Amino acid sequence: MAPRTNGIGVQVENTRICVVMVGLPARGKSFIAQKAQRYLTWLSIPSATFNVGNYRRTDAPQPSADFFDTNNQEGERKRRAAAEAAVADMLRWFKKGGVVGILDATNSTKERRKWVLDIMTQNNIEVIFVESRCDDENLIMANIRDVKTTSPDYQGQDPETAALDFRNRIRNYEKVYKSLNEDGDEDDLTFLKIMNVGKQVIINRIRDYLQSRIVYYLMNLHIRPRSVWLSRHGESMLNLEGRIGGDAELSHRGEEYARKLPELVLESVGSDRPLTVWTSTLKRTIATARHLPKHYNQLQWKALDELDAGVCDGMTYQEIADLYPDDFQARDEDKYNYRYRGGESYRDVVIRLEPIIMELERSEDILIISHQAVIRCIYAYFMQKTQEESPWVPVPLHTLIKLTPRAYGTEVQTYKANIQAVSTWRGKGSTAKHEDPSPEKSLFQTH
Ligand SMILES: Nc1ncnc2c1ncn2[C@@H]1O[C@H](COP(=O)(O)OP(=O)(O)OP(=O)(O)O)[C@@H](O)[C@H]1O
Numbered sequence: 001m002a003p004r005t006n007g008i009g010v011q012v013e014n015t016r017i018c019v020v021m022v023g024l025p026a027r028g029k030s031f032i033a034q035k036a037q038r039y040l041t042w043l044s045i046p047s048a049t050f051n052v053g054n055y056r057r058t059d060a061p062q063p064s065a066d067f068f069d070t071n072n073q074e075g076e077r078k079r080r081a082a083a084e085a086a087v088a089d090m091l092r093w094f095k096k097g098g099v100v101g102i103l104d105a106t107n108s109t110k111e112r113r114k115w116v117l118d119i120m121t122q123n124n125i126e127v128i129f130v131e132s133r134c135d136d137e138n139l140i141m142a143n144i145r146d147v148k149t150t151s152p153d154y155q156g157q158d159p160e161t162a163a164l165d166f167r168n169r170i171r172n173y174e175k176v177y178k179s180l181n182e183d184g185d186e187d188d189l190t191f192l193k194i195m196n197v198g199k200q201v202i203i204n205r206i207r208d209y210l211q212s213r214i215v216y217y218l219m220n221l222h223i224r225p226r227s228v229w230l231s232r233h234g235e236s237m238l239n240l241e242g243r244i245g246g247d248a249e250l251s252h253r254g255e256e257y258a259r260k261l262p263e264l265v266l267e268s269v270g271s272d273r274p275l276t277v278w279t280s281t282l283k284r285t286i287a288t289a290r291h292l293p294k295h296y297n298q299l300q301w302k303a304l305d306e307l308d309a310g311v312c313d314g315m316t317y318q319e320i321a322d323l324y325p326d327d328f329q330a331r332d333e334d335k336y337n338y339r340y341r342g343g344e345s346y347r348d349v350v351i352r353l354e355p356i357i358m359e360l361e362r363s364e365d366i367l368i369i370s371h372q373a374v375i376r377c378i379y380a381y382f383m384q385k386t387q388e389e390s391p392w393v394p395v396p397l398h399t400l401i402k403l404t405p406r407a408y409g410t411e412v413q414t415y416k417a418n419i420q421a422v423s424t425w426r427g428k429g430s431t432a433k434h435e436d437p438s439p440e441k442s443l444f445q446t447h
Pocket of ligand 1: 023024025026027028029030032053105106132133134139142146147194196197198407
């Protein structure tokens with residue numbers, strides 16, 4: 001059997017990594033875990049998160065702070081049982097082909113970390129500990145209000161009482177908490193310690209490529225409020241003819257969209273704070289960005305160029321179906337993996353977009369003007385679309401999409417320019433030049 005590879009080209013046949021989160025409550029462990037899982041899944045690396053709190057809730061659905069007191073034996077027993085159940089499930093999942101399993105729990109004592117390390121090592125699974133430390137009281141309280149008072153642990157309770165109880169829960173953990181290698185005797189462990197949301201990071205004994213990708217990604221995360229805007233170029237001359245690829249000029253209506261875009265952006269930003277604009281290197285995206293304010297920084301990325309249709313570049317779908325019927329069918333059957341002859345697949349596009357995603361994570365407000373397939377891939381990253389779904393997502397022309405990352409997900413808003421354009425969406429099996437996606441396919445709530 002050929003070795004399994006994935007979106008970052010790593011052979012993962014023998015690699016299995018358990019990422020063990022470490023840190024007091026409300027330090028963003030679940031936030032970090034779900035982002036890492038989303039990134040790895042997007043790159044086709046089988047990954048899953050095992051949240052010990054979810055296991056504990058089956059036995060203790062709404063515990064008060066004293067449940068987490070280390071002198072509470074009943075509480076200790078139940079928390080230990082929850083950790084054991086999560087680890088057992090993770091091991092079963094690894095046996096079925098999992099590659100990166102994330103253990104989302106406080107793991108705040110050396111004993112607990114050693115326990116996980118021993119089990120994983122016995123099963124030939126590498127372990128990286130990822131600790132989030134934060135001593136910014138304001139941020140901790142904001143986190144508690146943001147996500148903890150609405151947690152199932154406090155369902156139906158007064159938010160202020162819940163926040164207070166959660167603060168007390170943290171105090172119970174603080175009594176026994178040991179930061180990674182705090183006493184100098186965990187120096188052999190592989191770990192990443194993130195202090196105050198990346199102000200300082202410590203990296204210890206990172207070994208292979210996949211470990212270093214995970215660490216690099218996590219080092220780049222930030223939580224400053226921001227949005228990412230996505231727009232396709234204005235309608236092009238080839239869009240009018242229903243031809244794919246090429247490097248055409250904008251149509252008359254496409255030009256109109258380019259002129260309207262600054263107003264649309266201003267409306268959706270809600271202030272005159274400047275955005276950084278990334279376009280592809282193709283004429284139609286550069287022309288679409290041309291009327292944006294001069295004080296917006298603009299950058300062209302080759303990685304944002306449209307999916308390369310190889311020998312089919314410049315053809316209509318009907319021409320492709322006539323000339324390459326087997327290819328046409330193969331693409332419909334597995335659009336994510338189908339690679340045009342001499343061109344690219346969606347999978348290839350995701351690989352070349354990986355540096356874009358990394359840069360997006362590091363950045364603040366960015367407006368990306370790119371192409372249908374590329375925007376589908378970026379959208380899939382933020383919205384966790386599967387490989388089956390993402391190549392079919394309708395991304396209409398003359399529409400601005402605003403993505404705003406939140407604690408555990410991404411909010412989407414769309415702004416229509418109300419300038420007519422052809423539809424370039426195509427349903428499975430169809431060779432129509434311009435087909436409207438059925439209303440239920442329309443994903444976006446429009447402004
Ligand atoms: N590195 C970080 N340091 C502090 N806060 C962060 C960090 N990363 C994300 N956050 C914030 O943490 C909040 C989410 O908290 P989260 O639920 O992930 O905490 P947790 O550590 O998993 O808590 P618990 O142990 O109770 O599950 C979000 O509001 C997010 O903005």
